[in-house]
Amino acid sequence: KAGVTQTPRYLIKTRGQQVTLSCSPISGHRSVSWYQQTPGQGLQFLFEYFSETQRNKGNFPGRFSGRQFSNSRSEMNVSTLELGDSALYLCASRSNQETQYFGPGTRLLVL
Amino acid sequence: QQQVKQSPQSLIVQKGGISIINCAYENTAFDYFPWYQQFPGKGPALLIAIRPDVSEKKEGRFTISFNKSAKQFSLHIMDSQPGDSATYFCAVPNTGTASKLTFGTGTRLQVTL
Numbered sequence: 371k372a373g374v375t376q377t378p379r380y381l382i383k384t385r386g387q388q389v390t391l392s393c394s395p396i397s398g399h400r401s402v403s404w405y406q407q408t409p410g411q412g413l414q415f416l417f418e419y420f421s422e423t424q425r426n427k428g429n430f431p432g433r434f435s436g437r438q439f440s441n442s443r444s445e446m447n448v449s450t451l452e453l454g455d456s457a458l459y460l461c462a463s464r465s466n467q468e469t470q471y472f473g474p475g476t477r478l479l480v481l
Numbered sequence: 482q483q484q485v486k487q488s489p490q491s492l493i494v495q496k497g498g499i500s501i502i503n504c505a506y507e508n509t510a511f512d513y514f515p516w517y518q519q520f521p522g523k524g525p526a527l528l529i530a531i532r533p534d535v536s537e538k539k540e541g542r543f544t545i546s547f548n549k550s551a552k553q554f555s556l557h558i559m560d561s562q563p564g565d566s567a568t569y570f571c572a573v574p575n576t577g578t579a580s581k582l583t584f585g586t587g588t589r590l591q592v593t594l
Contacts, residue, residue: 374524401580413525413570413584426578460524464580469513469572472524 372397374473376461382479388449391476395442395463401425402444403470404436407458416459419444448478456480483508483575487585494592500558502588504571507552512579516545516556517570519587525570529556561592 375394383389395402403426404416415428419438436446442463448455456479462470484507494500502516513532517525531538531545531554538545544557558565568589572582 376524403580403582405582412586413572413582415581415583418578418580420580426581428581458524469515469527469530469574470580470582471527472517475524477522 374461374463374471376459376473376476378476379474380477380479382481383451384481385451385453387451388447389451389478391446391448391459391461391478393444393446393461393463393473395444395461396465396471399463399465399471400442401464402438402442403462403464404444404446405460405462405472406430407460407475408456413460416446451480453480483510483573483583485571485573485583485585487571487588489588490586491589492591494561494590496561496563496592496594498561498592500556500561500565500590500592502556502569502571502590503553504555504573504585505551505553506573506583508576509552510574510576510579512574514545514547514554514574515572515582516543517572518565519568519570528569558590561590563592563594566590566592 403418418426438444458475462472464470513530515530519525542559547554571585575581
């Protein structure tokens, strides 16, 4: 079974721009969650999507948004990028009978 | 809001030794409690997970011990190998929102020859 895939793997943007990250979950997994990982704050939950609906949300500003498609693939968007948004963005998927499996992440650098 | 404390921050173990990492949480939760292994530049890889109605789970050299009443669980790595050198994270599901994991701050393990 293929794992969680994320594209792109690396991204460089400048302040004020927006970015869209993509995630394909493990086949059959309907829940997709997004996390931000930074050296200072560690791993922090952004939001979770299930059946195309946002089910849970973390404590991030509205500049961070996401969506999920009918095939469970998910996208995350960050608008008006700030230097502090530089991080590794991780996508994770799960089924009801398991815990979460993470993808390799997208490393975002904001200049 | 779930609170998680992971210790130690770093650990040096000789090859063949036992590595022990501890995790404590505040709020009761009922879903899987996982441990993840992360190498530099990679995403966290699920190592082993346990449900809170089980006190111990073993998979190969990795064992989780779970103490529900004390709200603590630990990861034991037996016969530690240099290839185990990585950062390990415990994670705790939030009460009522199991897909929202709160992570420990991580333990950097170094296994020396």
